[in-house]
């Protein structure tokens with residue numbers, strides 16, 4: 063049995079683990095990084111990167127084979143950034159293999175024991191298969207297999223109308239497939255319903271069929287395909303079935319009990335500093351059971367690097383984290399939705415809105431569908447929802463406003479170049495101040511008084 067002593071041992075080289083490794087090694091810590099599968103984890107190989115590449119290819123009308131070639135080429139172009147070579151170049155010791163805890167301070171991988179002062183669990187998540195009779199007996203697609211499909215599904219059935227289901231529905235429809243999304247509740251159920259309605263209408267107009275409020279009760283194989291029976295008795299038939307019904311944290315087989323690391327149904331149980339019940343062991347990213355995004359894993363990596371390397375008691379916040387569903391139109395959210403903000407702040411909440419229809423650039427470029435809504439409490443934004451062209455890029459202004467706790471006056475005071483889509487944010491901020499200025503009798507009295515005296 064080999065033995066390695068190190069400062070930090072990281073299990074999982076995905077979005078979270080790689081960020082910890084790069085940060086900690088470049089600041090002088092001895093780092094061991096263990097990866098069982100492909101470097102880069104889900105985001106690079108079966109998540110963000112292939113899904114956005116496929117959406118782009120589908121929008122560019124390049125056809126099925128060229129679209130999949132574009133997906134492979136995109137992964138290959140980004141892969142060197144996450145590669146063993148790059149990380150070894152940064153001074154990280156990379157071990158390929160499946161890691162398990164063998165004690166409170168040690169992890170074992172293929173006959174090597176790594177003893178570390180701090181251990182980071184960054185093992186991510188895998189697709190959750192819902193408990194529908196017959197589901198496990200038919201060939202299924204998940205995010206792990208859909209990007210490698212050689213043949214075009216005809217038609218494609220999708221279980222789940224979350225971000226994966228919606229992005230894959232639009233991409234595959236645009237690549238020429240008939241697509242039906244089966245969703246027992248509402249699609250994109252965490253998001254602002256008015257914004258979701260625009261996304262759904264756009265996908266419907268392109269030919270995606272939605273079965274909302276439909277519960278799948280049985281799945282079975284057919285000659286060359288699958289059948290899904292719904293609770294109202296109807297049967298839908300497809301050549302392929304994509305299951306996109308949420309994620310399960312990858313905690314099994316880690317032998318967490320040997321390290322005294324507790325779990326919850328969502329993943330590793332962590333405190334606000336992302337420490338597990340074993341104070342030497344941290345968990346970040348999808349396995350920590352919070353928001354499941356690459357930028358969250360990266361942000362959490364920064365928080366624990368500060369804590370592990372400098373002993374600074376950094377806490378992870380969530381109120382300023384944005385999220386985007388990359389359909390056309392894009393749907394972006396940061397902070398509270400209107401419903402969440404009303405529940406949190408009641409009558410003290412103000413909501414302002416600006417529509418792309420009132421934005422000159424949107425009119426000139428025929429991109430007028432969509433809006434921005436900003437939720438404001440005591441002069442500061444507590445949430446923003448944007449749906450429309452480039453919403454994912456534009457939400458970053460509001461992500462900054464929330465993370466830096468800016469006042470609405472900071473946004474209103476910004477000069478945005480004319481004509482840009484970005485003026486929509488300034489317009490929303492102006493809408494917040496205009497009743498205070500224009501419908502205010504005191505302001506009018508003051509202006510009349512001053513005008514009497516100015517020469």
Ligand SMILES: Cc1cc2nc3c(=O)[nH]c(=O)nc-3n(C[C@H](O)[C@H](O)[C@H](O)COP(=O)(O)OP(=O)(O)OC[C@H]3O[C@@H](n4cnc5c(N)ncnc54)[C@H](O)[C@@H]3O)c2cc1C
Pocket residue numbers: 073074075076077078079096097098099100101102103104105106108109110111113159160161162184185186187205226312315316346347348349354355356357358359388
């Ligand atoms: C289809 C899809 C699209 C997505 N699109 C977006 C998007 O547009 N934007 C966004 O922000 N997020 C997106 N996500 C979410 C994003 O991919 C995840 O939140 C992110 O990858 C989580 O990073 P992680 O480091 O926690 O886990 P991962 O990136 O999954 O990395 C975990 C790594 O740990 C390894 N591992 C697991 N167990 C062990 C073990 N015992 N020993 C050694 N190695 C182990 C795995 O092999 C894996 O490489 C998407 C997800 C999916 C599925």
Ligand SMILES: NC(=O)c1ccc[n+]([C@@H]2O[C@H](COP(=O)([O-])OP(=O)(O)OC[C@H]3O[C@@H](n4cnc5c(N)ncnc54)[C@H](O)[C@@H]3O)[C@@H](O)[C@H]2O)c1
Pocket residue numbers: 192193194221222223224225226227229244245246247248249250251278306307308309353354355385386387388
């Ligand atoms: N653009 C992005 O940032 C992006 C894109 C894709 C995925 N992701 C991340 O990956 C996570 C997982 O995505 P997801 O879409 O799988 O999960 P999700 O949890 O967001 O959505 C799953 C959907 O499946 C539905 N569902 C549950 N049981 C079902 C059943 N038996 N039959 C049919 N539908 C059922 C749920 O009601 C829900 O709407 C997301 O939460 C997100 O964090 C992010």
